[in-house]
Amino acid sequence: MIREVVKIDEDKCNGCGVCIPECHEGALQIIDGKARLISDLMCDGLGACLNHCPQDAMEIEKREAEPYDEIKVIGLMVEKGINTVVAHLKHLKDHNETGFLKQAVGWLKENEAKIDFSVDDVIRQVHKPKISVMQHGGPTGGGCPGSAARTIERPADVATPVASGDAPSELRQWPVQMHLVNPMAPYFREADMVLAADCVAFSMGNFHSKYLKGRALGIACPKLDDGQNTYVNKLVQMIDEAKINTLTVTIMQVPCCGGLLSMAKRAVEMATRKIPVKLAVVSVEGEVLSEEWI
Numbered sequence: 001m002i003r004e005v006v007k008i009d010e011d012k013c014n015g016c017g018v019c020i021p022e023c024h025e026g027a028l029q030i031i032d033g034k035a036r037l038i039s040d041l042m043c044d045g046l047g048a049c050l051n052h053c054p055q056d057a058m059e060i061e062k063r064e065a066e067p068y069d070e071i072k073v074i075g076l077m078v079e080k081g082i083n084t085v086v087a088h089l090k091h092l093k094d095h096n097e098t099g100f101l102k103q104a105v106g107w108l109k110e111n112e113a114k115i116d117f118s119v120d121d122v123i124r125q126v127h128k129p130k131i132s133v134m135q136h137g138g139p140t141g142g143g144c145p146g147s148a149a150r151t152i153e154r155p156a157d158v159a160t161p162v163a164s165g166d167a168p169s170e171l172r173q174w175p176v177q178m179h180l181v182n183p184m185a186p187y188f189r190e191a192d193m194v195l196a197a198d199c200v201a202f203s204m205g206n207f208h209s210k211y212l213k214g215r216a217l218g219i220a221c222p223k224l225d226d227g228q229n230t231y232v233n234k235l236v237q238m239i240d241e242a243k244i245n246t247l248t249v250t251i252m253q254v255p256c257c258g259g260l261l262s263m264a265k266r267a268v269e270m271a272t273r274k275i276p277v278k279l280a281v282v283s284v285e286g287e288v289l290s291e292e293w294i
Helices: 070-078 082-094 098-110 119-126 207-212 228-240 255-270
Strands: 002-008 028-031 034-037 058-064 192-197 216-220 246-252 277-282 288-293
Touching (some): 070 082, 070 098, 082 119, 098 119, 207 246, 255 277
Parallel strands (some): 192 216
Antiparallel strands (some): 028 034
């Protein structure tokens, strides 16, 4: 049969991650600094990711293809290393492709002598349990206590010191990482929210006073974080159910940060409510280069 799948030019790809949120099937991931198609099975060939690649590193390839063959696919994945193999097997597991998963693991065990990494390490990573968080943000038994949701009370009118000294924190919640936050936590309800790239607060000395004060926060890295479709779904919940008022997206002036804006735009498009979205772009030196409602 003739199939259309995404083809990635690894020489052009710089791992910016802009394409990742645009792949609704989750067939693309950033692995070892490059965008990888981790599953031919899940690529629909529609090319939603193509127009979002700033390096023009992606195209749709049409080729005569046999019916899907997991044995052939896993053989190709092995050449790309353990991280790509783990991502592929997790992808099969998450989509309940248990038959293909068993075939792949069986092939790995049969050919372990020819493989440069431990098959047992692969299996452990694929089946590593995820941290479970209850509906209201508290960890379930055995979960990480650091992921428990909490509101941090701050005095309403504390002026930031002009002279040198400790500046007060404006953080009003915990946790802040997008995988850990509960979109229905009380501090998101009818709040103004900041969705910040991880690096922004480290480059900006006044991030707390300029962007965080009085706002709820979620942080993420569009280049390194896995499972970014989860972020989009949480943002949709925050917009439609928690009814956040506004969303300010703060990113760095580097190509990989564009993926965070793409996630926010996708969530706004999926949500039934419409909210104002502001984009702030920050230089490596900590200067706000642009700030505009989009």
